[in-house]
Amino acid sequence: MTRFCRQVSRQQFTIAIICALPHEARAVQSVFDEIFDSGNGTDLASPPQDKNKYTLGRIGQHYVVLVHMPAMGKLYASTAATNISLSYPNIKIALVVGVCGGVPYTQDGHNIFLGDVVISTGLLLYDETNVLALDEFNPLAFNTGNRVKPNGKPQALIHKLYSARGYQRLVANTADNLTLVLDMLGDGEFGYPGMEDDRLFPPSFQHQHRGPVQCDTCSSSGNGRQFCHQAFKSTCRELGCLEDATQLQRVRAEPSDQSLPVPRPAIHFGPIATGDSVIMCGERRDELAASDGIVGFEMEAAGVWMHFPTVVIKGVCDYADCHKSKKWQNYAAASAASCAKEFLLEYPVESPQVSPVHWPEKTIIRDRNSQAALSHARLLYQSARHLSAKVARISAKLGISDTVTMIDVFQISSSLWTNLCIAALAFMTGYFYASAGAHLVESAAG
Incomplete structure (x- = not known):
């Protein structure tokens, strides 16, 4: 990532990347090929009515606006997306990049592990009782029946990347990008947490106090649904979730390629569910995923799709169950950013976009x-x-x-x-x- 003096106007920016969390934005910044000065007094400064915070730069031949959201959720995402057009009127596509909860298995039986990346082929809006289909590439479409198949350039590229040759190149180049991202951001903060911390529990196995630890809430609920705030703040190791090996539904195996320092992230295509609440129940996760082939759950895309054609690219940081941990968030964000860069390098450029560099010294x-x-x-x-x-x-x-x-x-x-x-x-x-x-x-x- 290098800073250059280049004659760039706000009209040249055609790609928006939206991040809800600071570590997601840091990971995306690390894959920029250039970063531009957009401070007050510069030609790229936003007008006063635009309250968004941006990082402006270039990835490949694309001028990219990175949007730093103030908080998670659909409302903040919608507000941010609305403001983008005040400063950058020619945005053609928005990528929602960051972390999400993942479904452990795809409908065709493939494993989804922590640190893997999911790419949306459709969006489904969920709440406590319903799942509604959204056409993420056509904000005017809203179906309550079968999922609408998206169309246009984003979908054409997804079809290309989903082909055998395209997928192999996508995975390999994402892994190469990730190596450089981790080198830049530091293995200590963004490095791979380790396979020993990638544990999948049965959907009904609750994150609650066990054994000698006395807790009235957990004791009275048994293996039920009463929420214990103290247990929610505790790790699986502290609660003893890991002590009973019979409760481990899956343990990640060593990678077949022993030359790799960490497992190469797999990339999964499928519908992604977006809603206002965090999914923290394995049974609810599986129930929602079963009928529509959902591969992940997140909270921002529903606020963006109304404004721009939208693709979600997110790293899996937990299994959308009650055994959540933030330990995987940084690495998952780095995986998603690495994949998003490769996606944009493959995304077609409508016309020559990159202006010549002005070398002051x-x-x-x-x-x-x-x-x-x-x-x-x-x-x-x-x-x-x-x-x-x-x-x-x-x-x-x-x-x-x-x-x-x-x-x-x-x-x-x-x-x-x-x-x-x-x-x-x-x-x-x-x-x-x-x-x-x-x-x-x-x-x-x-």
Whole structure:
């Protein structure tokens, strides 16, 4: 992410990304290719009547408005979406990006794990008694019967990404984006929480006090529905939910590709339910999901779809049951942002959008060279590490001991000196290409 001086007008912004929570917006900011100055006194400053807070930037060939919502929910989302047009009249599509509750299994039997990403193929508005179908790409349509099939450019792209080849590319590039996002934001805060914390309980298994802990509310309800505020604030470990292994419906297995530091997020397409309340009941979750093939639950899209064609891209941070935890929110937000970037890189551009860069000083070019070289170095380094691990596994399976020995030597790339050599070589290579490109741009601009 680099800041440039570029002649940009508010009319050129055609994509809105809406985030309800600060860590969702931080993750999205990290995937921007450029960020523009939109402070007071600049050409991109919003008019006084627009109360939204924005980050403006570029992803690929698209100029993007990132909207920072003040709070979660449909009302805040609708207000934010209404205000966008006051400043950016040419928004064509809105992406609602962040975290959501996920359904553990899709209708075709695939597992959905924490950290996976769901992409909407339709929206369903839910409340305590009903599920209504919304056509997310046509705000004028509202059906109470079968879900309306969306149309237009967003749906065409979703069909393309859902194809075998498109899906493989989407998953692979999302994983590459996620590696860079975690490198930028820090593994400590946004890193993968660990498979041991991805636990799925039976739908009827309640998050309540057990064993020696005395609680009048939980004791009187048994395995019932009385809400205990103290239990709600406690973790599963504190309440003893994890002590009875028979109550674990599913435990995530180790990834098949051992060279990957964390499991690669899967991406699931399907209807996403949007409503005013958080789903915190496994039985209610399964009941709502069964009839319509819902893959996730969230609270903002219903407020956006009335204003713009809308696609929801969210990372699964819990299973929409009473065993909720915020531990997965940052990583899930990073997964969603990484997928949203790849979605926009595939999304068609109506006309050439990117304006030429205005270089006020050569120091900006040098800074750009350094940033590009560092990014190039990280990608080369990760590729080398992954390639060596794959060759080692193949050689071991074939019983080629000499090759295994050779690869073992190369695998000592985890040592400090070898890492430094690889990084230095990659940095110099990246800097060379970035410098040459920057000089060409500078010559053209001059």
